[in-house]
Amino acid sequence: MEISKKPATIYDIAKLAGVNASTVSRALSTPGRINKSTAQKVQLAAEQLNYRVNPFARALPTGRTKMLALMVADITNPVFFRVVRGAESAAAEQGYTLVIAESQESSQLEAQTLRRVLPMVDGVVFASTRLSDDEIRVVKSEKPVTLINRELTGIGSIVARNESGIEELISHLHNLGHHRVGYVGGPQASWVNADRGRILKAKASNAGIELVDLGVHPPTQNGGRAAFEPVRAAKVSAVIAYNDLIAIGLMNSAVDAGIRVPQDLTVVGFDNIFGSDFTNPPLTTVESPLELIGGEAVRQLLVALEDSNDSTGPRPDTKTKLIIRGSTAEVCK
């Protein structure tokens, strides 16, 4: 329980090992280029002194901080947990530290946070951003950037492949006998919402299902509650929500209105968020490989940074898949 004394520097090591500080530096960071026994001597001394490199001192001459920023709109949104987990472990694997920054759904706060964080990181992955295409390009002009679930020419991105899950979903609904189903859309500006809507429309039409557009809504439980009236008015036997949160809000309002799920109304969501399995009934949903996506986003960023690395390994398949639970049933008429 010593009182915090100054940590050892390479000069302390140099003295102890009887070599020059530059040799210490090399022995520690590029041991290949140095006499084996010298390197060992240095490493031993470093250990004795409980040496740890000062990351800032290293960052100054190299310009590299070994930190990455992960930008999310809302830390408390369960959709991001798995993204964060995947990103964090991919970063740690390569000795990088992740700074998680939150925009709180405000583009102004996001810009401000970015201004604080950008100078201290080597690159940023946007898991969700309120920034415009142009603003993203400005960031990209300063540091490498990768985008999650948004595409923008000239910028690396990784997105969930919604086709596979939606294919399964439409076929599931078709088998259940649904012919007229509603889509409760998410935010207008959301790339993901557009993607899901487009694919949904195509697959539904292929299957001879009429897809009714039920408007755009906030991606929250309240958004789902507010969407209930349009849903009821549309006289659909099934409804697909932009995400699980909306689906859950929708189910609540339906129950309050005396509509039974799934007997009277089939409901499905997207994401398979934490808790979607203990709704009543448990929610049928299309799941994205969020953890994989988070990990892949930082891996992509890292090859841009360490350009030595395997330039581009095979991109993993980010396919989505349907998880069938209790909120979908045959149309009974």
Add this chain to the structure above:
Amino acid sequence: MEISKKPATIYDIAKLAGVNASTVSRALSTPGRINKSTAQKVQLAAEQLNYRVNPFARALPTGRTKMLALMVADITNPVFFRVVRGAESAAAEQGYTLVIAESQESSQLEAQTLRRVLPMVDGVVFASTRLSDDEIRVVKSEKPVTLINRELTGIGSIVARNESGIEELISHLHNLGHHRVGYVGGPQASWVNADRGRILKAKASNAGIELVDLGVHPPTQNGGRAAFEPVRAAKVSAVIAYNDLIAIGLMNSAVDAGIRVPQDLTVVGFDNIFGSDFTNPPLTTVESPLELIGGEAVRQLLVALEDSNDSTGPRPDTKTKLIIRGSTAEVCK
């Protein structure tokens, strides 16, 4: 869309403003100690050059990085979301950046992560840690530390005041006519578990309720499922779980076994995690002011760091409170 050119330094500003670099430094960080018009000239030049201080260059001479680490056991555990949110915004408020580090419930991984992160932060708050008392003291010997929901002499900490919520809970159960209730404990080593258990026992005994100890369990849904057998064997009319996750697992198993909640068995949890309101039935739970606690933890850390500040404002009350939902009912016999 310029190709990333080198960011401006204080020397660029110095040249543009026609002063010495040290004057620039002072004008930017301690504007009070400098001629007003000089300061303005400098600030103008800084703006023109779109200057942002290099945090690492600043960190070297000062030893301060303006970064804080927040250590959690599991990023995907919903209990931490609000802690993170509170900590993050308290940090941002003072211009600090939060690094969230995850131990993944492994003390080895935690130690390793700490080794990577500790050199780059000014202090650390442990939201949950697998470290032993002694290990925490070692960290504390290097950097200021504050603890959430754990007490350790000599180390600043902030804990939820479980009395208030438990008081309400016991009185609620008492009013409902329960006389024999079980406690499904959490991890043996958890400070919070011990605290809740102790208070529960005291309050129950005051109210003439017999509290049956149902053992220690992992704080997860599976833990809750596994706890169902002991619960049933104990022949209690109500059960209190260490946390919501356990309570939810317990409810699942009960339903599977044909036991109705709350008619046949009253269930209550702790934490009020995301999703606990849409279980079936919605879970009655004791809520902690997690966001406040997270914020207060970093604020405490910050006064230790900036010792100039208001040495110690009044500590906010971290009282817990009962949220009554559908999983509790009168004992019907």
Add this chain to the structure above:
DNA sequence: CTGAAAGCGCTTACAG
């Protein structure tokens, strides 16, 4: 393979 030196961008006593 190794040393001596310069430099990364800032801060901060020390003079004046």
Add this chain to the structure above:
DNA sequence: CTGAAAGCGCTTACAG
């Protein structure tokens, strides 16, 4: 109030 200088702990050409 301001300048000139030293120093924070590392890395990396440049010699040898």
